[in-house]
Amino acid sequence: MKFIKCKELKDKNTDLKFGRNFTDYMFMMTYHDGEWDYRNACIKPYEPFVLDPSTSVFHYGQAVFEGLKAYKNDKGEVRIFRSMDNMNRMLESCWRVCIPAFDTEVVHNALVELVKLEKDWIPTAEGTSLYIRPFIIATDPALGVHAAKNYILAIILSPVGAYYAHGFDPVSLYVEEHYKRACKGGTGHHKVAVNYAASILASEEAAKRGYDQTLWLDAQENKYMEEVGSMNIFFVINGVVVTPALGGSILPGITRRSTVELLMSRGYKVEERKVSVDEVINASLDGSLTEIFGTGTAAVVSPVGKFGYKGRDYVVGDGNMGKITKYVYDELTGIQTGKKPDEFGWVERLV
Numbered sequence: 001m002k003f004i005k006c007k008e009l010k011d012k013n014t015d016l017k018f019g020r021n022f023t024d025y026m027f028m029m030t031y032h033d034g035e036w037d038y039r040n041a042c043i044k045p046y047e048p049f050v051l052d053p054s055t056s057v058f059h060y061g062q063a064v065f066e067g068l069k070a071y072k073n074d075k076g077e078v079r080i081f082r083s084m085d086n087m088n089r090m091l092e093s094c095w096r097v098c099i100p101a102f103d104t105e106v107v108h109n110a111l112v113e114l115v116k117l118e119k120d121w122i123p124t125a126e127g128t129s130l131y132i133r134p135f136i137i138a139t140d141p142a143l144g145v146h147a148a149k150n151y152i153l154a155i156i157l158s159p160v161g162a163y164y165a166h167g168f169d170p171v172s173l174y175v176e177e178h179y180k181r182a183c184k185g186g187t188g189h190h191k192v193a194v195n196y197a198a199s200i201l202a203s204e205e206a207a208k209r210g211y212d213q214t215l216w217l218d219a220q221e222n223k224y225m226e227e228v229g230s231m232n233i234f235f236v237i238n239g240v241v242v243t244p245a246l247g248g249s250i251l252p253g254i255t256r257r258s259t260v261e262l263l264m265s266r267g268y269k270v271e272e273r274k275v276s277v278d279e280v281i282n283a284s285l286d287g288s289l290t291e292i293f294g295t296g297t298a299a300v301v302s303p304v305g306k307f308g309y310k311g312r313d314y315v316v317g318d319g320n321m322g323k324i325t326k327y328v329y330d331e332l333t334g335i336q337t338g339k340k341p342d343e344f345g346w347v348e349r350l351v
């Protein structure tokens with residue numbers, strides 16, 4: 001695998017494969033003796049952790065993470081998007097896997113300081129940004145399944161382009177009938193590492209069938225669309241924008257919520273409700289399904305060109321990016337980069 005040298009990357013602003021390159025500094029804070037050690041929390045050079053082979057996260061996966069982005073425009077202005085929402089969601093994820101709560105203001109301030117320090121790393125080309133990955137891992141050097149007593153909270157930064165290998169071109173999804181990502185009462189509503197481990201086998205099988213990602217169905221009835229894992233999902237049926245209602249097993253995406261709020265405020269009809277695979281297939285067959293798109297921090301707003309179910313393919317619209325998808329992409333990225341006014345108060349300008 002070829003990693004790009006930091007200097008090269010800073011200068012050239014190109015070849016930004018998702019999550020392969022990291023900046024010079026990171027933030028780190030530990031939890032020990034019953035509390036987060038705010039006093040010794042620091043921004044320090046990016047470097048590996050040294051962990052005992054028995055470290056609990058390696059065995060039982062007690063880990064949570066977040067993803068958000070910093071954007072820089074041609075004038076050198078730096079912005080982050082709804083970042084306190086990420087802090088609050090991480091806190092809720094911690095609760096679900098018994099990681100002690102942290103002070104969201106302290107970690108948010110650390111994130112801001114780190115991004116400001118590393119602002120030269122933020123790429124400016126269309127579709128690029130600085131991906132911010134806060135995460136927490138359990139670090140007890142002991143075997144035995146219980147809530148750990150030691151943790152590391154860290155923030156790392158990665159200059160990125162498009163999440164999917166073929167850029168912002170439409171992706172293909174395989175509607176998975178057999179494996180399940182999440183069920184009500186499980187962890188699917190939270191951003192915990194185990195959700196992603198549980199999704200990899202289906203992703204590999206979807207890739208072997210020639211699809212980019214898995215579109216998950218609900219675990220109870222195997223009939224309702226849920227999400228993609230790397231993004232939430234939206235369907236445009238008869239001109240109405242429909243997205244699966246959050247019911248405990250779907251990640252409450254911040255880009256998802258922003259899309260709903262944006263479209264509603266601009267007069268689009270938006271419905272958050274159950275969407276069955278049969279409804280989507282029928283709409284595809286009678287021509288009323290005109291668009292499908294995914295939303296996520298990494299995926300941004302990603303058009304879906306086709307989906308497969310039970311061995312048959314369904315082309316979405318004309319297979320290209322639809323009008324509403326393009327509108328949401330342009331509006332959200334416009335607000336994020338400062339090209340469009342932020343009437344919602346979503347953006348925090350750092351520089």
Ligand code: COI
Pocket residue numbers: 066067068229230231296297298299
């Ligand atoms: C994000 O969109 O930030 C995520 O964490 C999704 C992950 C699959 C990259």
